[in-house]
Amino acid sequence: MTTTQKQGQKPSSGITLPPAQAINGGEAVAYAMRQIDPEVVAAYPITPQTFIIEKFSEYVADGLVNTEYINVESEHAAMSACVGATAAGGRAQTATSGPGLALMYEMLWVASGMRLPIVMHLCSRSFSAPLNILCDHSDVMGMRESSWPMLIGSSPQEAYDQAVAMPTIAENKSVLLPVANVLDGFTVTHSVERVEVLPDEVVKEFAGEYEPDIWALQPGSTATFGTLDANDFYFEHKRQQVEAMKNSLEVVRTQLNAVGEITGRPMNLVEEYLMDDAEIALVVLGSSEGMVRAAIDQARADGIKVGMVRIRLFRPFPVADVRKALEGIGAVGVLDRAIAFGTPGNGLLQDLATSTRTMPDRPLLMDFVYGLGGRATPKQLFRQAVDEVLNMNETRVEPDEPAYLGLK
Amino acid sequence: MTLKLRDLSLKPDLFGTGHGLCAGCAESVSVRQILSALENPPVVALATGCLEVSTTRFPDTTWKVPLIHSAFENSATTIGGVDAAYKALVRKGRMEDRPLTFVVFAGDGATYDIGFQWLSGALERGHKFVYICLNNEGYMNTGIQRSSATLLGAWTTTTPSGDARPGKPEWHKDMTKIIAAHNIPYVAQAAAHNWKDLMTKVRKAEQADGPAFINVLTPCDRGWRFEPEKTMEVSQLMVEAGLWPLYEVVDGKYKMTGARQKKRPVMDALLSQKRFSHITKNADDATIAAIQAKVDEEWDALQALCEMSAAE
Incomplete structure (x- = not known):
């Protein structure tokens, strides 16, 4: 839960909510998928994503969706x-998770390059080797440059709320890009929480249907999708993708606001906690925010x-929103849950430094690597990170190397 | 089933002009015939390969049908996605049901090797589509490298002939039988020179109740090293030498199709292609004997399957 989630509150639009569900993040996503009823769902089971596709398979078996569910033989497929x-003209x-994303990596770029508004729910997981099925952001970082807008939630509720918004972001005519709804493996996918869901008809009306201008099954179509570009057009097509990614930022904002208005749970591109009078800050992605917030509370109690x-x-990285959030802040601890080997800074640090x-x-800026391969990071370690950032704010010396929280 | 040339000639040409395939390439001929043989309007998925790069260069396209190219290995799955979208769009009432035929064109690299898993999965799931393997026995698009369809002894740029190794050392994969083992309703081998046999098979494949696969031998003059005007002659020699049997497997039943099969020694076909010149210069070459022995063996096995099927 975040400060912006006021669970149990009546939605501002005054609709009558179905009973709140006690479900995990995976099931919450599947619930939204059922309501959206896409033409096609194609997936290959991988821990910790399995809750999503198992639940959705039940919906298919029970005849609750019109979706053609394809049990493919790999994630690339x-x-x-x-x-x-x-x-072809369907919504898909x-x-x-992790290694599955790695296997479909080629197709991430094909999907965005062909400007196909696919929705993917990415249950973040480490990359092998060594084999590890638990959460970190290796996969998130692994796809960050593939021209997919990426939203990272922090709870089953957010995974659901974002899932409702995703198709409308992807399919916006100024965007037309595939989008990723990231939910942290296990901490979100497997955590059972109280999730307030919307009535089916509200979601259906919000999501509408995919209405492409050009589609292969369009009667009379002679369109060629996925052309060859030589050095005469490839550059221009990639430049257009830059604009589409830029456009997606305000579309995300608008659509998150729209969902927030229905649910009464506002969602922002950047969520702030106790930043109004803050002198230093920690920056985080995803579900770790709960533990970080607890550490912040403790540090606040310590003055x-x-x-x-x-x-x-x-993605696209909300540079203006981040800068606004960090205005007047003297020192920032950046929490990276993946290593960008051999680079001058890990993923989130690079983004913060550039922004x-x-x-x-x-x-x-000071970088903290934490939680790799599902390593639990207790509150006390984030609390220690606060002290180190406080110290940097006084000495005004930025370390060259990251610190590793909870490394044995 | 009889296809009449007179009727076919009245059909619009769905494969246009202006492509960049090589002079002498069998692919454009076969693709045009295949599209003509279809009864329904097609939706095509194309694997990366010669055909794709030569016909879809932005902003031009040779195709007068809807076409999707996504990558090298996954055209069977891409068309599976089209098939799924079609069913759901109709079910949701968002599109009218109408007869369409989903077709894949992919090379032997995309079919035998890199795309094997995708194809096998799509066949097992029973998507209704016609998969055409345009088999030129090598990765011609990237510069004549060997594939698992390349014949024993053939020179390619990754199996060059040298003192230590005379061309490709391995026998090729019997992909058609592997596909037949998926127990899909229609499987066939065809060759570019026999248009009637090819087109009849395409029509049968289209009408099959489930996935269908046709492995079409499409000789490559650049890769096989023969003069561009000899393409159909070489195709015919391959069939006559028993190196490419024409047959079909309908609901598991094997049947030879087309006349003049295995009427000559393999040497006749090998001599027509300079990719074998390092072995054909010596009539007593051990590789040639090995090819002949293996062709005889596979031919006998195929005949046995046909006889068994006829007896059932």
């Missing part, structure tokens, strides 16, 4: 089927003016 289905969704910024929209570099009084 899952995305391939989604590409075919979407080019899939779900995967430290620290706040938290959680970045929900990871803040032209701020007149840019905050000093």
Whole structure:
């Protein structure tokens, strides 16, 4: 839960809600998928994504959806089927995790390059080797440059709320890009929480249907999808993708606001906690925000003016929103849940450094690597991170190397 | 089933002009015939390969049918996605049900090797589509490298002939039988020169109640090293030498199709292609004897299957 989630509150639109569900994040996503009723779902089971596709398979078996569910033989095939289905004119969704994402990597770029508005639910998981099925953000970082808008929720409720918004973001004519709804493996996918769901008809009306301008099954169509570009057009097509990604930022904002208005649970591109009077801050992605917030509370009790910024929209990186959130902040601890081997800074640090570099009084940055391969990071470690950031704010010296929280 | 040339000639050409395939390439001929043989309007998925790069260069396209290319290995799954979207769109009442035929064109690289898993999965799931393997026995698009369809002894750029190794050392994969083992309703081998046999098979494949697969031998003059005007002659020699039997497997029943099969020694066909010149220069070459022995053996096995099917 976040500060912005006021569970149990009546939605502002005054609709009557179905009973709240005690479900995990995977089931919450499947619930939204059932309501959206996409033409095609193609997926391959992988832990910790399985709750989504098992639940959705039940909906198919019970005849609750019109969806053609394709039990493909790999994740690459899952995305391939989604590409075919979407080019054909259907709405398609899939779900995967870590190594599954790695296997479909080629197709991530094909999907975005062909401008096909596919929705993928990514249950974040580490990459092998060593084999590890638990959560970190190796997969999130692994796809960050593939031209997919990526939203990272922090709870089953957010996984649901975002899932409702996703198709309308992807299919916006100024975007037309595949989008990823990221939910942390196990901490969100497997955690049973109280999830307030919307009535089916409200979601159906909100999501509407996929209305492409050009589709292969369109009667009379002679369209060629997935052309060859030589050096005469490839550059221009990639430049157009830059614009589409830029456009997606305000579309995400608008659609999150629209869902928030219905649910009474506002969603922002960047969520802030106790930032109004903060002097230093921690920046985090995803479900770790709960533990970070607890550490912030403790530090506040100790008299430290620290706040938290959680970045929900990871791609396109909401530079202006992040800068605004960090205005006047002296020092920032960046929490990276994946290693960008051999780079001058891990993923989130790179984004923060690039985003803040032209701020007149840019905050000093310090990187903390944590939680790799599902390593639990207790509150106390984030509390220690606050102290280190506080110290950096006083010494005004940025470390070159990241700190590793909870490393044995 | 009889296809009349007179009727076919009245059909619009769905494969246009202006493509960039090589002079002498069998693919454009076969693709045009295949599209003409279809009764329904097609939706095509294309694997990366010669046909794709030569016909879909933006902003031009050779195709007068809807076509989706997504990657090299996954055209069977791509068309599976189309099939699924079609069913759901109709079920939701968002599109009228109308007869369409979903077709894949993929090379032997995309079929035998890199795309094997995708094809096998799509066949097992029973998507209704006609998969055409345009088999030129090598990765011609990337510059004549060997595939698992390449014949024993053939020169390719990754199996060059040298003192230590005379061309490709392995016998090729029997992909058609592997596909037949998926127990799909229609499987066949065809060759570019025999248009009537090919087109009849395409029509049968289209009418099959489930996935269908046709492995079409499409000789490549660049890769096989023969003069561009000899394409159909080489195709015919391959069949006459028993190197490419024409047959079909209908609901599991094997049957030979077309006349003049295995009427010559393999040497006759090998001599027509300079990719074998390093072995054909010596009539007593051990590789040639090995090819002949293996062709005889596979031919006998195929005949036995046909006899068994006829007896059932």
